[in-house]
Amino acid sequence: MKESLIGWVYIFAWKILRALPESTAYSLFDQGARFLVKRNPKSVARLRSNLARVKPEATESEMQALLQDAMSSYMRYWCDTFRFPNWSKERINSTVTVTRENLLLDAITSGRGVIVSLPHAGNWDHAGAYFCLKGIHLVTVAERLKPERLFLEFLRYRQAMGMEVLALDSRSIVTLAQRLREGHLVALVSDRDLSKSGVDVNFFGHPARMPAGPAVLAIKTGAILVTAFVNYTERGIHITFDEIKVPSEGTQEEKVSIIVQKSADNFAHGISKYPQDWHMLQRIWIDEDFKERM
Structure with missing residues (x-):
């Protein structure tokens, strides 16, 4: 019953919030954040504890201000999501700036597949729509949500942007590898392990676990691997790309470990600069002795 209600709330929001004046909609979501x-x-308590590890030097008042900014950013993402079907192609393109965009575009032009690994930061759907508008075939995966109708709504939402969306299951890795060999772009949000079999990393000085998928795909297919960090700007988003080289020596397990740690380091660099745009409201660190700051 609860899952069904949540599903209907999301579907209702997609329809109603698009009809409101833009300033009204974003004001309502900012009030919701407060x-x-x-x-x-x-x-919210989990987000606070995550941010406390990103900014351990923050005072209580500084952490409270950061938490407020982070929740405002998170709610901005959702307001964007509900209103995005109204956005024109011109608005999508004109509100994106990119650092080292050539890392992606040059590889696509050459016919090599590209893997983009990124954290839950800023508006990654906006970033995906921007590259789809360039004619790039973008493939991603989506966690299967409950109720099923909500999952299907998210599928339709991303497919309408031009993305090919696969359900996250044991078969998706095979299709992703095939798409990379065909020279397409695969984008994977990779700062939280959903499989319970991820790779151990040092993340802000503490143990965390992140998925091996992007690293394994890069090793198996020879595709170029880049990390992306998406942060909000006043008008839209900024994307920063960094390439990760696949080690030439070592076992596959050793190579995967190195690649995932480097990805975690790149994520940490972006999160340190824009902690308010890291939308991580779930547990990320695996050590048990950390006490949440309330």
Whole structure:
């Protein structure tokens, strides 16, 4: 019953929020962020504890201000999501700036597949839509949500941007490898392990676990691997790309470990600069002795 209600709330929001004046919609979501920070539900408390590891030197007042900015950024993402079907191609293109865009475009032009590994930061759907508008075939995966109708709505939402979306299951890795060999772009959000069999990394000085998928695909297919960090700007988003070289020596396990750690380091660099845009409201670190700051 609860899952069904949540699904209907999302579907209702996709329809109703598109009809509101833009300033009204974003103001409502910003007010919602303030309300959530005040209420401090479990997800907000988790975000606070995650940010405390990113900024351990922050005072209580500084952490409270950062938490408010982070929730405002998170709610901005959702308002973007609900209103995105109204955005014109001109708006999508004109509100994106990119650092080292050539890392992706040159590889695509050459016919090599490209893997983009990125964290839950900024608006990654906006970034994906921007590259789809360039005629790039972008493939990604989506966690299967409940209820099924909500999952299908997210599929339609991303497919409408031009993305090929695969359900996250044991078969998706085979299709992703095939798409890379065909010279396409595969984008994977990779800062949280959903399989429970990820790779151990040092993340902000503490143990975390991140998925091996992007590294394994790069090794198996010879595709170029880049990390991307997406942060919000006043008008839209900025994307920063960094290439990760596949080690030439070592076992596959050793290579994967090196690649995933380097990806984690790149994520950490972006998060350190723009912690308010890291939308991680779930557990990320695996050590048990960390006490959440309330």
